[in-house]
Amino acid sequence: MDILILLLALFVLSLFLGVELIVKVPPTLHTPLMSGTNAVSGITLVGALLAAGSDTSPMLVNVLGFLAVTFATINVVGGYLVTNRMLSMFKRK
């Protein structure tokens, strides 16, 4: 339970930090913000790797892990690349 309370505290504090950070993002960057956060949410890849790479689990778990790795990798690779592509177009005169 102690660990759970710590995780909950981390969650709540991260929410507050998120609000403080995101309100400072100017509207002109809202689309890259969305694609960039899509890439960040691909961090689920970490959990996906554990499920897909386990040797002791039933086949079903590995298959679900494979799907999770695929989804999350699309987000990581697609998200960062497209965000970079967009951001490199934003130029000041």
Place this chain on the structure above:
Amino acid sequence: MSPTVVNLIYLIAGILFILGIKGLTKPSTAVRGNQLSSLGMLIAIVVTLLNAEVVNFTYIIAGGVFGAAVGAFMALRIQMTSMPQMVALLNGFGGGASLTIALAEYFSVLNVDANSFAELLVPVALSSDAFGAGGEGQVTLISIGLTILIGAVTLVGSLVAFAKLQGLSKKNIGLPGGPAGNALLLLGAVIALGCLVISPNQAVTVITLVALALLLGLFLVLPIGGADMPVVIALLNSYSGLAAALAGFILGNTVLIIAGSLVGTSGLILTKIMCVAMNRSLGNVLFGKMAAAGEKIDADEIYAGKVTSAQPDEVAMMLEVAKRVVIVPGYGMAMAQAQHAVRELADSMESRGIEVEYGIHPVAGRMPGHMNVLLAEAEVPYDKLVEMDRINPTFEDTDVVIVIGANDVTNPMAREAEGSPIYGMPILNVDKARNVVVIKRSLSPGFAGLPNPLFAMDHTLMVYGDGKKAVVEMTTALNQI
């Protein structure tokens, strides 16, 4: 590698994500922020691959190579006008990843080697602390259930949003009973979640939960129209982050919780900004229609005999004597792929010493910041793109406003006609300028279904036709003067 070291490295990854988003608060630091964020991702992935539990690389390599190829193909090929579709898909995949992780975690504890679907449904013998002792087990099960619910809703909802944005699904159909039907689905899903927590040894509870959540995602987004998509995409963005954070609770993984909650708040804040810009509540966007007008407004009465149309070369003559011009783009500019033509017109005006700026309404286009990305692609410097609150006071000193493909966000009824469905919505006050040029295919109403009195004003000229063609003709005419 010891768990302590692994967790410390996850912490570093989390810090890099935070610095990455901080970089996005300024266009000049944004590229570097994105790189820092991707570095965080890289070290988190590498340290996980070195984990002793990861021994079977077949599925990892297959999924990783396939996912990377699809992701890279999408990212490098997508047109900037289709960016809302891309983000909708990424939201969906984020939800899908969390959904499948929660299912994998559940079935790895169940540990049945089922050869058929029927075998999977047979209840298994499970020790009472299989998911953790006492309250901890219940929290894990609740996290698994919520991750499945939100992940599945995000996955299907985003695919529907993608289909709508792509023009594959034009009908806005809902369940009979509308919100009540959705509420029933949600209630069913919550009951299935409760059953999962009470009897985790029965896989049928999880499978029912998945099915109901998938249906809920479908019927939540199906009834919502195209112009409300900015809100829907932002909300699904938030859900995908929330699902990732919940998956972090299942795995006890700190970096998932940090990253997921950052994404969750980002989506939520964007949702709120979009709702404020439309003067509608979130509930109204998700479950309501635009409020029916008190009395039916007759478009003919507003337009009859009062609309003046003009040719592009007449507009060019007007621009030639202007000192300050503001361009107001909308979704129509994206549809006509006119952003490059618009930039060329602006270049031509600037070479004559005319001051040109762009007025951007928060909900112009199909996602937050859509117009900014399109104009950035056309190499318009970002300091020329001015937000609504800062551009509005300048319209009185503006000689010509060119409205291209925007409608409702310029409708003065939002300011003046109390009782009108859009009354109170913040708009760009283009009617305060000395002259207004509206480039539009016809006098057809926008998403709100309302006539726009702006079109009938004495100082407004309508240029009918394709946006790109009209702008190109204006540029040509201006260059010949």
